[in-house]
Amino acid sequence: MSAPANGPFDLVKAAEALLEDAKRLASASGERSHEEEEEDDLRRAIAKTAKTIITETLSPLDLLRAEWLQMADIAAWSIFLEWNAFDHIPLDGSSISVADLAVALNATKGLVGKITHLPTHPPTQLEQHRRHTLSDQGETPSC
Numbered sequence: 204m205s206a207p208a209n210g211p212f213d214l215v216k217a218a219e220a221l222l223e224d225a226k227r228l229a230s231a232s233g234e235r236s237h238e239e240e241e242e243d244d245l246r247r248a249i250a251k252t253a254k255t256i257i258t259e260t261l262s263p264l265d266l267l268r269a270e271w272l273q274m275a276d277i278a279a280w281s282i283f284l285e286w287n288a289f290d291h292i293p294l295d296g297s298s299i300s301v302a303d304l305a306v307a308l309n310a311t312k313g314l315v316g317k318i319t320h321l322p323t324h325p326p327t328q329l330e331q332h333r334r335h336t337l338s339d340q341g342e343t344p345s346c
Contacts, residue, residue: 212259221252279318286310 305315
């Protein structure tokens with residue numbers, strides 16, 4: 204749902220449309236048959252409306268931060284897929300340490316730690332960490 208060319212974005216109307224589509228999807232769940240394509244279209248419509256609501260309600264800086272985080276997440280996934288890192292991460296609910304994963308991947312603990320750390324920490328935390336690290340090194344943060 205996008206704003207009409209002659210008026211502003213209507214958050215309430217978008218939210219109501221999102222709710223109606225969500226109800227339609229919930230009632231259609233479990234009935235995957237010849238209507239599978241229609242259900243996929245409905246899922247895409249819900250995602251598009253939700254993304255529009257996010258885009259229209261976030262501040263420009265928060266929107267940019269969200270995009271940065273998404274790009275970092277995609278980069279981390281791509282690296283881990285290329286390295287077959289997920290082959291070493293248990294699926295049974297147990298865990299693996301960054302150090303053990305680094306050994307399994309023949310990589311440094313610092314590098315694996317950075318790859319796993321970035322997508323799980325919001326940019327504001329990263330900025331605070333950067334400022335703290337720079338001040339520990341006697342440097343003045345530029346941001």
